[in-house]
Amino acid sequence: MIDQFLKWLASTALATNIRESLLLFPLLESAHVFSLALVVGTILVVDLRLLGLASAQRPFERVASDTFKWTWGAFALTAATGLLMFTTNAPVYYHNFYFRAKMMLLLAAGVNMLIFELSRRSVERIGKAVAIASLTLWLAVIFMGRMIGFTTTRAAEVKPPPTQNFDDFLK
Ligand code: HEM
Numbered sequence: 001m002i003d004q005f006l007k008w009l010a011s012t013a014l015a016t017n018i019r020e021s022l023l024l025f026p027l028l029e030s031a032h033v034f035s036l037a038l039v040v041g042t043i044l045v046v047d048l049r050l051l052g053l054a055s056a057q058r059p060f061e062r063v064a065s066d067t068f069k070w071t072w073g074a075f076a077l078t079a080a081t082g083l084l085m086f087t088t089n090a091p092v093y094y095h096n097f098y099f100r101a102k103m104m105l106l107l108a109a110g111v112n113m114l115i116f117e118l119s120r121r122s123v124e125r126i127g128k129a130v131a132i133a134s135l136t137l138w139l140a141v142i143f144m145g146r147m148i149g150f151t152t153t154r155a156a157e158v159k160p161p162p163t164q165n166f167d168d169f170l171k
Pocket of ligand 1: 032039077080082083085093106109142147167
């Protein structure tokens with residue numbers, strides 16, 4: 001059942017256009033890397049504050065409110081570009097160990113943030129533990145994300161049209 005759905009997803013016009021385009025997938029992956037850097041970078045700012053290693057003079061609530069709006073915006077872009085890449089080779093990604101591990105770790109990172117949100121009043125007490133868990137989980141997400149590319153074969157190899165030579169771009 002799920003494999004049929006994934007095969008259908010990969011056969012859609014959207015997935016096929018991305019897969020057969022020379023530049024669309026690299027552009028999506030670049031946007032994915034840019035937005036995930038913003039997600040992890042803004043979370044790092046808050047975690048370093050919780051650990052008392054940066055912005056220690058600034059009230060925590062102020063650091064969090066200035067930063068989290070960027071985190072959520074960047075997360076939306078990361079998820080959108082990730083999903084579009086996923087459609088191009090859905091059956092392969094879905095069965096890939098590193099893709100699954102990354103989704104599990106993303107869930108755990110989300111639960112960690114939820115625990116923190118629900119116990120925001122005791123930030124001094126649990127802040128350090130949440131920050132260390134957060135940094136560990138996000139580093140693991142990045143590692144698993146990187147391993148996806150190494151352990152999956154592209155759905156279709158896209159050759160540049162014979163008239164186009166990449167060296168021309170460098171001239
Ligand atoms: C904030 C959350 C996320 C982070 C930190 C993240 C991180 C990464 C990283 C570091 C890579 C490797 C990029 C590269 O090597 O060029 C990657 C690739 C990938 N990500 Fe994400 N990702 C996130 C969310 C998602 C989501 C929600 C999906 C889709 C459901 C997704 C799907 C993918 C796919 C399919 C690839 C592999 C692309 C390839 O074949 O090279 N990601 N991700």
